Amino acid sequence: AKEAGRNTYQIYSRAVHRDLTEKLELMKRLRHAVEQEKLVVYYQPKIDLNSRRIIGAEALVRWVEDDGKVIGPDQFIPIAEDTGLIIPISDFVMRQATEQLKQWHDLGYDDLTMAINISGKQLHTPDLIDKVLDTVHQARIGPQFIELELTEQVFIENIQSHRHFMHAIREHGIALAIDDFGVGYSSLSYLKNFPVTSLKIDRSFVQDLPGDNDDATITQTIINLAKNLEIDIVAEGIETEQQVDFLMERECFVGQGFLFSRPIPAEQFTQLLQKYQGL
Ligand code: C2E
Ligand code: CA
Ligand code: CA
Ligand code: CA
Secondary structure, eight states, X not given: OHHHHHHHHHHHHHHHHHHHHHHHHHHHHHHHHHHTTOEEEEEEEEEETTTTEEEEEEEEEEEEOTTSOEEOGGGTHHHHHHHTTHHHHHHHHXXXXXXXXXXXXXXXXXXXXXXXXXXXXXXXXXTHHHHHHHHHHHTTOOGGGEEEEEEHHHHXXXXXXXXXXXXXXXXXXXXXXXXXXTSSOXXXXXXXXXXXXXXXEOHHHHTTTTTOHHHHHHHHHHHHHHHHHTOEXXXXXXXXXXXHHHHHHTTOOEEOSTTTOOOBOHHHHHHHHHHHHOO
16 A cells, blocks of 8 residues: 555656646746747737628637647646746837837728737736826827737726726727636626726627527526627627627627637738728
């Protein structure tokens, strides 16, 4: 029994050691990637479901390795948050996204908006408001074209500093969306306390529409909620025309999803703009 115990321990500790080593290795590579600007911002269009025109873009960061392999944010944002690397990463994303938006405006697509994801951890950096405002100002973009997307978790925490951040952001005319709406433990009262301008219905509710009755009910309820509160509504993860029909019948007129486009590099996004809205 003693022998077995020791073996279990050794196996366990080896596994922990391996995890730690992998984590450290990933951290080191990520730090290099940030320093050497190996990060790239992709953009996914936000679509007016009626006209099928592109009304905005969401900035989604990618890590491109030397062999060209593209790593998604789910693989490195959590570790970036734990190590503080999230700060240079999000500075980079904000700068790229605002400069890109300026270029699109200059090309004549001057109604386009840009959504930027902000993680909960970032909200704990004290100078975030100044950083956002500086970046927008530097890019010479009107703040009304910028939207910050915060996940529901941040709203549920309902911390004074978060409320302060959101009110300051809104006072400067920047829009504020709740991302992944409906997946958290909803204490809906935060909708009253925070100056939210839009809700994004999480893709997990959209993916099984229109067939799944529960998801249909939840989606309908979220749309009604937004309507009653006079908040804009956006559906994420639209992959089929049936989903578009379902959403439009219920008066959700803005969406994103692979049906329209995956997140793509800026040059490709420019081509999409030329194809679908001319100029
Ligand atoms: P998110 O903000 O909810 O972004 C939407 C995710 O859904 C994106 O994954 C996008 O590629 C994916 N998606 C969009 N349409 C569809 C669809 O029709 N079907 C399916 N199956 N998926 C779809 P991505 O790019 O891997 O990003 C994952 C998450 O990483 C984001 O979720 C966001 O929370 C985070 N993230 C991305 N970029 C940044 C960033 O610059 N800063 C921070 N803090 N977080 C970021
Ligand atoms: Ca988002
Ligand atoms: Ca989302
Ligand atoms: Ca379901």
